[in-house]
Amino acid sequence: MNKDYDFKEVEQKWIDKWNFTFKLDDRPIFSIDTPPPYVSGHPHIGHAKNYSEFEIIARYKRMRGYNVFFPFGFDDNGVPTEKYIESKGITYDIGREKFVDACLKTVDEMIKSMTEDFKRLGLSCDWSTLYHTISPEVQRYAQYSFIDLYKKGYIYRAKEPVMWCPKHKTALAQAVVEDKKKKTKLNYIYFEVDGEKLPIATTRPELLGSCVGVFIHPEDKRYKKYVGKTAKVPLFDLKVPIMEDEAVDPEFGTGVVMICTFGDTQDIEWWKKYKLPLRISITEDGKMNKLAGKYKGLTIEEARKRIIEDLKKEGILTKQEDLEQTVGTCWRCGTPVEYLVKEQWFVDILSHKEELLEQGKKIKWHPEYYFARYKNWIENLKWNWCISRQRYYGVKFPVWYCKKCGKPKIAEVDQLPVDPFKDKPKTACECGSTDFIPEDDVMDTWMTSSLTPMITSRWLDDKKLFESTFPSTIRPQSHDIIRTWAFYTIVKAYYHLNEIPWENVILSGFVYAGKGVKMSKSLGTGINLRSMLDQYGADVVRYWATTTSLGEDMTYKEQDLIRGKKLVRKIWNAARFISMHLERKPEKTKLKPVDRWILSKLTNTIKDTTKYMDEFNIGKARKVLENFFMNSFCDNYLEMVKYRLYSGKDESALYTLYTALDAILRMFAPIMPFVTEEIYTSIYGKSIHKQSWPSEIMDEDTKKGDTAVEIITRVRAYKSQHHMSQGSEVDTVYIKTNIDLQDFLDDIKNTVRAKNIEIEDGNKLEVIIS
Incomplete structure (x- = not known):
């Protein structure tokens, strides 16, 4: 082994040599529903954390005897990719x-x-499975899914209110609308009712032209006399009815609410409930239309400012209050959503909420508390899943519309994948017409990515593979997309197959760049993964990924990478030191007490590490292993046996070092695959990633050895306090203890370089150095 570890040379060597192609055999299968990253820029270190976590699990499960199905793909259709393309100056123009x-x-x-980048991180995927969601093959799966759900009655087309992003000019699903706190003004104005002033408070005066009613609470005596009358809307020649509804909050503002079409979801509920007129004054691109009168053509913000100015001039605005409110925003651009009435495609979710909740209960959630987020999401769902997007780039709907009667014409399955702009239906419309107009919307990207466990298991093409690998064993993902990727995948598996998509969901937390800012390509806060790999190497980055507990968020700290770098160097140096004393594989012999002690400590470490790995808690597993390696093995055992190694060939020490290092390297291998592979092939002559997970070696009481280590630690501390080198001799170490240390006295004496050891009985351990 070289004196120094060159991670760049070693990593490239093993990347070129490794092959993890999956083949069905008699071993139990462990299948992974791998998250397909968005193709929207270079991966950042947040990706490194999430992908390293389940990559470590994949390597561990191979060592445990599983045939690991580890596919990989990229999500390269939809708004995230479009946004990346547009950042390069390419537009719809x-x-x-x-x-x-x-x-x-x-x-x-x-x-x-x-x-x-992902290969450099050490991902042991079967790269022959590589797919991307815009490919013709995957489009066929997405279009087949649409047709199947349409035939089963889960998908329908309707003209109704939808959440709308004015920036991207597209409909959105509830799941991708993010609530954000926003500071605004609560404006107190008045409507006229038979010459009287009816006070109303609103945050959206720009929607006065869309007002279709006024509501008060049935028990609010202040305004009871106005119920049944009509109110005149200020600045607009409109008269609207005054009605009662228990959803009105009498304590908010004036207790009187104007309903507009539409300012929020409550407006939509009242509009439907009372069959009110429709007056939408906002265009698709977020400007005011002709219903806004003289404010036509202004943006929403411009119209709000102008209308407030005019209300002030007319003396209708009586006061303003600062208010922080929760506003729904587009998940990609942060623009506040509007509510427009559009004809769209929907998946019926609301009729099946209880069934979908039961499906979620059949899955094991890690950590378990994240199931509550899934449960709360379903219980609070108010919208069916809007799956159509008014964008150019994405999977096209396999749909045309008859020019004569307007009915949708769905493609035949054997036509898929189909492009309705280039292809034609195989048969005429029911009305006899053969003239069709292509559907020009594309599908929500989640319509495709919700099929990942079925795509990778070849649902439509390979029955044997599908039945062997579906449902997946695990779905690793970030906790922020429980309501999208997790939920929609559960929906698809249930609607298509009456199955759960996976047995376990493993949730990862966010990585924050500091001050609560999430690592994100779209926010420009992501630290480039490639630069981290260049600087530290894959093993260090993977180590960093284990420095948090399962499901928890973390803040990026470079000192964690520096600590990982030191650990890699320590593993290399310890292995190199041991290898210098190994001329051959040592024979198993009668072991000395200190050797039996370290192997028993090692066995406890194997037990604990295995337990945590089986629970998918790799952070705790790594912490236990690192603590044993750095403290018990390197700082203590290696120092305690050096005198035996230097004094001649000690078969017991050599066998123990050979055996312990073997197990230590195997446990580190899933976390640090490169450095362990290089060491293992050098010392043991074979690939560590083809070895089994270590089994228990020796299980004896470690109390005597632990006491000996404590004595050595106190002597070292004494030397440090007295500015003595650790290699300097001391005359006598006096020990009081009730532990029989006779078998460890030579180890203590030689490790601390004491001329004499004197020991006597005592209930409490005491160590005196002279």
């Missing part, structure tokens, strides 16, 4: 076909680069 072509060309280049 070039037209649909050219824009899509530009997207396809760019994602091909990015996938090559991202694949290189």
